[in-house]
Amino acid sequence: MNGADTVTTFTVDNASTDVTQLFGNSPMAGVFFNLSASSIDAVSGVGSALLQHYSGTFCISSAANCGGVDILSGTFTDAAFGAAGGTGLVVNVSSPPDTLVLSSSILPASDLIAPTSFNLALSNLTPALASIGSTIAPFDASFAGTASSAVAAVPEPATMGILALGVLALATLRRRTIGG
Numbered sequence: 001m002n003g004a005d006t007v008t009t010f011t012v013d014n015a016s017t018d019v020t021q022l023f024g025n026s027p028m029a030g031v032f033f034n035l036s037a038s039s040i041d042a043v044s045g046v047g048s049a050l051l052q053h054y055s056g057t058f059c060i061s062s063a064a065n066c067g068g069v070d071i072l073s074g075t076f077t078d079a080a081f082g083a084a085g086g087t088g089l090v091v092n093v094s095s096p097p098d099t100l101v102l103s104s105s106i107l108p109a110s111d112l113i114a115p116t117s118f119n120l121a122l123s124n125l126t127p128a129l130a131s132i133g134s135t136i137a138p139f140d141a142s143f144a145g146t147a148s149s150a151v152a153a154v155p156e157p158a159t160m161g162i163l164a165l166g167v168l169a170l171a172t173l174r175r176r177t178i179g180g
Contacts, residue, residue, distance in 0.1 A: 005133025009038045010054065010080075010091075010122075012143065014064045019071060033145075034059050034066055035120070037091070040077070042134035050129060051081045052136055054091065058118070070105040072147060076118055080136070082129045089129055089141070091120040102149055116149040 012035040019028040037056025044051050055077040062068035077099040082089035093100045094117045102112040122141040130137040 006042075006135055007039050008052070008135040008138075009036065010056070011036050012058075015143075017060070019060060028071065031071060032059075032061050032064050032066075034061075037076075039135050043131045043136050045084070045131075046081070048084055049081055050084050050131055050136060051079055053077070053079045070103065072102060072104045072107065074100060074102040074118060074147075076100045082122075082125075084130065085128050087123060087125045087128055089122040089125060089136075091118075091122070093118045102147070112149045114150060116147075118145070118147045120145040 012033055015033045016030055017033045019031055035056065035058040037054040037058075039052050040055050041053045055075075057073070057075050059066040059073035060071040061073070062071065066073065076093040076095075078091065078093040080089050080091045095101075095114050100114075100116045100118055102116055102118075103109070104112060120143055122143050124142045125139045126141070127137070127139055129139065132138075
């Protein structure tokens, strides 16, 4: 969060994780997940929930700091929402209508076309979800996520793995810190 309490940035730095259900359910262990997303508007209350829009990037790679093989990376713009006072926050990007552009050095570009989605569930927020100034207040959390995209009209065995990308399990209970 910045000093004026107007911008929140979600960051995940080099979280060691496992990718499952890609390429015939062969798990890829010990890959790295990075995320950086900053708020682009003021937090708003929707009933008892908090909603704020974010723009950011993520990568899942074979080496730290998005190095090595680019398993999946992307840029996105969408919202994060969760119950005020609750212990969870969800980032849900679905293109269309939201903005999500995916790339990979192991998945064909034809398999990364819309419709696409990227979902990140933040849980065990400490402290509970709240706003400060015009943004979401700082917290630490665990995360898990999924990504999916369309598959070319006639999938080959190597590209069938993209179907499973929808249940990509970044199921890692790692800490994530908001910085700014």
